[in-house]
Amino acid sequence: MSIFSTIKEALEKQLPFVAYKKPDSPHLKGWFQQNDKLITSENFNESGFIFAPFDSNEDAILIPEEQSAYFEEQVSTYNIDLESKIQASETSSKENHIQLVEKGIAAIKNNQFKKVVLSRKEEIKQTNFDIIETFQKLLNNYPTAFVYVWFHPKVGMWLGATPETLVSIQQKSFTTMALAGTQVYDESIDVTWQPKEIEEQQFVTDYITDRLSEICTTISTSKTETIKAGNLLHLRTIINGKLKADNTSLIKTLHPTPAVCGLPLEASKKFILHNENYHRSFYTGFLGELNLNLKESNLFVNLRCMEVRNESVCIYVGGGITKDSDSLKEWQETVAKTSTMKKVL
Template structure:
């Protein structure tokens, strides 16, 4: 059966499912749960598809390999979508976000932490929302991203196109990345980065290497590079190593990273909890394949849940944020979040 038809059929039956395509591939995969049980992960020891929230103290949801049907197919998409949906955006949050960023900068200057990632949720009212068409638009527009649609009748419906790997593990070898800094793409990746963005990305790299050195060996890093993700550019460093402990310890060590939380971790996370005034839910959590056994190789490939939206009937909640340092300009930070909403609004 065609996966898009399977999505429609499973949604009608109100059963959990996920459909996804990995970056730079043309294979669409789907995992469709046979019952509507809400199954949570115990220490990331299961096999299947994991969907984890930002708050690591909350349970991650798993669609287990043994309780689901798996489909995959090659897809070819053309840009022949009918744009019959219209939307109206909530524009009331600009002043709130600017004040939040000012508060964050002040806390950094008062040495409460070095960096904090502050986010917001923008609600968009949509007429004639079409799930399959929206998902296909995401797949078409963001070929270099991890693109997904995830549904559970007891949780909700989420879609996204994320550029960031949390970690990829094959047996005892892993790859992760440090991704930070944002510019709007204007036709070239040959751009100049400001000290604020360079510093922010280095914070993330140093933190990850420091944390991994306690549980990993032979850690190597790539040269820093500029990458394109949708209409945006970011600074990236790729990090490799050998795992000397289990998968669960590695995930718990990496999540949440400073790229979605801040530095030091606990102080910045507490500031987020106290000041963002909304729940991130699964935004800046992670998702992906967990402990799959393929050709005698146990592999996991997990992505940070960025550039995502939650769908409730015709109300779309778009989640966006940005890294704040002592040199952050609150107005520019607002503009950065606005640029990031374009990724999602482009497909509505």
């Protein structure tokens, strides 16, 4: 039985599941829970697939290994074309986001924080939504991303294709990344980055290494490189290290990262919760394999994602704001980030 037919069966029975492909992997994997219980993680010590929200005060949902059936198969190329027509964003969304960004820039200049990541939600009317076809389109168009579809009858359905690893852990060794800066891909990754984007990337790298120094015995960083994710380019620095203790402290230290929240963490998070005027839910949270195969975890930040509802699909998108940000350009960056998701729909 293929993973796609198992997805259809799980939806008919209204049972929780997740199907996913890791970046550049030839394998499609799936965990299918054998009951409809809503199970949460206490401290990330459990084994299974974790789906955690942006706000760490909210529950992280677990599809537990011991209560689920596991499937794995080779990834195929799915013969599905993207439509060229893209639905435009509402004028009110543009005005609201520009005002939000300008408020964030003013707060930075007022020394409330150095950086804040501000986002928006865009709702698209969608009837006769085909979950299998949409998932296959994501698999086709984001080969270097973590691509997934996740469902729980008591929570909802999410799909995404994220370019950002939160952390990969094997025993006490780990790899994470600092990811920031965005520009549209134009046939080459040999590009010029502006001082604003370089500064934003350095903020993220410095913050992560500083936080990790308290719980690690060793830390090393790579050179910053340009990577491609869908139709966008980002700056990325790889960070490796060894832990003093277990992975619980590592996950709590890393989430949320400056790439989805800001710097300093608490001040920027408070600004987000008070000013975005919508609930992020699982957007900018994290998801992935937790404590499988002798304590191996592979967790990803939930970016480039969508939430499927009865008659609509919600796309979530944002960007990092610093003192040199331009509110109109920040709006245009969010439009670029939604374009491939809209083509998928």
